Amino acid sequence: MYLTKEEERILNGELGEGMQKAMELLVAIGDAYDAERMIPTSRAHAASSGQEGDMYFVELLANGGAFCRVPTSTNPVYDIEYFDSIFKIPEEEAEVPRRVKEGYKRVGAMLSWCCIPYITENIPLYGETVAFSESSATPYVNSVIGARTNREAAQSALAAGVIGKTPEYGLHFKENRRGTVLVKVEAALKDAFDYTLLGQYIGKQIGYGIPVFIGISKHPTAEELINLCAMLNTSGAIPMFHIPGFTVEASTVKEAFGSSPPQDKITVTDNELKQTLEELQTTSGKISLVMLGCPHYTLKQVGDVARLLKGKKIHDEVSFWVCTSATAKLLAERMSYVSVIERAGGHVVADTCIDEPCWHTYRDKVGITDSPKCAYYRRFKEAMVARLSGCIEAAIKGEWR
Amino acid sequence: MKGLETTLRCHKIVGGYGEGEALVSKEPVCFYLTDPKTGIVRERGHELEGKNISNKVLVFPSGKASSVVQIDGLFKLSSNNVAPKAMVVRDVETVLIVSAFIAKVPLVDRLERDPFEIIRTGDFVKVNADKGIVTVIKGGLKNIACPREG
Numbered sequence: 001m002y003l004t005k006e007e008e009r010i011l012n013g014e015l016g017e018g019m020q021k022a023m024e025l026l027v028a029i030g031d032a033y034d035a036e037r038m039i040p041t042s043r044a045h046a047a048s049s050g051q052e053g054d055m056y057f058v059e060l061l062a063n064g065g066a067f068c069r070v071p072t073s074t075n076p077v078y079d080i081e082y083f084d085s086i087f088k089i090p091e092e093e094a095e096v097p098r099r100v101k102e103g104y105k106r107v108g109a110m111l112s113w114c115c116i117p118y119i120t121e122n123i124p125l126y127g128e129t130v131a132f133s134e135s136s137a138t139p140y141v142n143s144v145i146g147a148r149t150n151r152e153a154a155q156s157a158l159a160a161g162v163i164g165k166t167p168e169y170g171l172h173f174k175e176n177r178r179g180t181v182l183v184k185v186e187a188a189l190k191d192a193f194d195y196t197l198l199g200q201y202i203g204k205q206i207g208y209g210i211p212v213f214i215g216i217s218k219h220p221t222a223e224e225l226i227n228l229c230a231m232l233n234t235s236g237a238i239p240m241f242h243i244p245g246f247t248v249e250a251s252t253v254k255e256a257f258g259s260s261p262p263q264d265k266i267t268v269t270d271n272e273l274k275q276t277l278e279e280l281q282t283t284s285g286k287i288s289l290v291m292l293g294c295p296h297y298t299l300k301q302v303g304d305v306a307r308l309l310k311g312k313k314i315h316d317e318v319s320f321w322v323c324t325s326a327t328a329k330l331l332a333e334r335m336s337y338v339s340v341i342e343r344a345g346g347h348v349v350a351d352t353c354i355d356e357p358c359w360h361t362y363r364d365k366v367g368i369t370d371s372p373k374c375a376y377y378r379r380f381k382e383a384m385v386a387r388l389s390g391c392i393e394a395a396i397k398g399e400w401r
Numbered sequence: 402m403k404g405l406e407t408t409l410r411c412h413k414i415v416g417g418y419g420e421g422e423a424l425v426s427k428e429p430v431c432f433y434l435t436d437p438k439t440g441i442v443r444e445r446g447h448e449l450e451g452k453n454i455s456n457k458v459l460v461f462p463s464g465k466a467s468s469v470v471q472i473d474g475l476f477k478l479s480s481n482n483v484a485p486k487a488m489v490v491r492d493v494e495t496v497l498i499v500s501a502f503i504a505k506v507p508l509v510d511r512l513e514r515d516p517f518e519i520i521r522t523g524d525f526v527k528v529n530a531d532k533g534i535v536t537v538i539k540g541g542l543k544n545i546a547c548p549r550e551g
Contacts, residue, residue, distance in 0.1 A: 049469040053476030153499040
């Protein structure tokens with residue numbers, strides 16, 4: 001790979017060990033993909049996880065004096081103080097997430113602790129070159145916004161944020177952003193949960209590829225697209241898609257595929273969505289837990305929960321959680337959504353991911369969620385999946401059938 | 402014993418040198434589904450289930466699973482000194498590169514011959530990622546130390 005004089009100096013350690021390690025990683029990735037050069041990135045999102053590997057790398061960069069050159073947001077870990085106040089988190093357990101959070105602060109990241117920063121704090125523009133890791137983030141910024149990112153890992157995104165560059169390969173080239181599979185949607189997509197099921201089904205069917213959706217007649221909402229992105233890139237490894245007419249890079253099917261016709265064609269009817277939902281039901285009966293906000297709920301969704309819970313009482317034996325961003329929680333407090341949910345017996349927690357050790361109290365419990373991604377992490381004994389209205393009903397009754 | 406030794410060119414992804422007994426998997430590998438203390442594969446139904454990847458040269462087509470679990474999985478193995486000594490793969494992707502990079506496990510691809518034909522479990526393999534060379538000793542080191550009568 002061709003490196004400029006400045007890039008060579010970074011690689012030789014002249015700008016400190018932190019920058020050097022970040023550059024070494026970017027060069028390894030560039031070499032693997034036969035990239036010819038580095039290109040400037042103007043922002044990044046590091047899917048920090050609060051685990052040991054995450055801690056090692058961010059401390060390596062921070063201790064070596066690296067500091068983000070471009071805005072670099074962070075994924076949720078967990079709100080240590082909030083969980084400690086309820087469950088008493090032992091100090092040794094809190095050490096890794098605490099050091100991870102400190103590490104990202106020292107390296108100059110934007111401490112969003114949120115998995116959907118692309119609608120709030122860290123919003124790329126059309127055509128912008130970025131490095132966004134995190135399952136929903138990569139397809140969202142590529143498809144919905146039309147920025148350009150590869151499917152990054154937390155560390156490669158952080159390295160890009162620190163150096164302000166990324167190797168030029170894959171989805172940074174227009175010709176690699178064309179559709180590969182045509183998806184004909186005959187199912188009626190009524191709400192965000194139907195988009196979740198669509199993403200779950202198509203991700204599993206395609207594995208890796210760029211689907212082009214036709215048959216969607218109503219403009220999807222941000223929440224619907226967030227869910228579609230999260231599931232496409234969890235049940236499959238799908239870094240981008242097109243919905244001609246609604247997403248930005250192709251206004252027609254022909255444009256979406258360019259000169260190469262689709263390799264495959266899939267039709268999705270109500271039946272496939274129904275089957276997808278049935279496959280997710282591993283059990284039924286009593287529940288001890290309702291888990292919402294994977295990916296993080298937007299302010300609007302926190303408001304939906306508040307409306308559904310207003311004047312209701314969550315069952316005594318059910319713990320009820322809504323995960324959201326710090327900014328959405330602040331506004332939700334201002335709009336009294338949080339007090340309505342708390343009065344009903346629920347929690348609204350910021351900065352927290354569903355796949356963290358802070359939830360170990362529920363390890364042997366059966367829960368319900370509106371997110372197959374949450375169920376997939378297996379932090380609980382079983383997690384049933386239902387749309388939000390069903391989750392609320394289960395919360396009140398203490399069971400789901 | 403030269404006849405038992407084959408030297409092949411490869412493409413360096415993560416540098417370094419590692420040698421050990423080959424362990425070949427035709428299936429993609431998820432490091433999170435190995436025991437972090439021993440390196441024994443715990444993934445149910447995987448062809449390597451019950452096998453130990455620690456100190457081996459692991460030959461496999463590609464990684465799998467979400468970035469967080471894959472990276473943390475290999476990192477934990479490495480912290481406990483039970484990671485593979487080197488990895489030879491067919492298809493790389495960013496997550497596998499990052500995993501190998503932070504766990505400091507040499508990683509190569511593009512062997513000049515199909516690694517699944519040339520390398521069998523039990524062969525002894527030296528991976529010199531920095532020089533872009535993989536050396537395969539068929540049947541393992543015993544063939545060097547104690548050559549057969551003949």
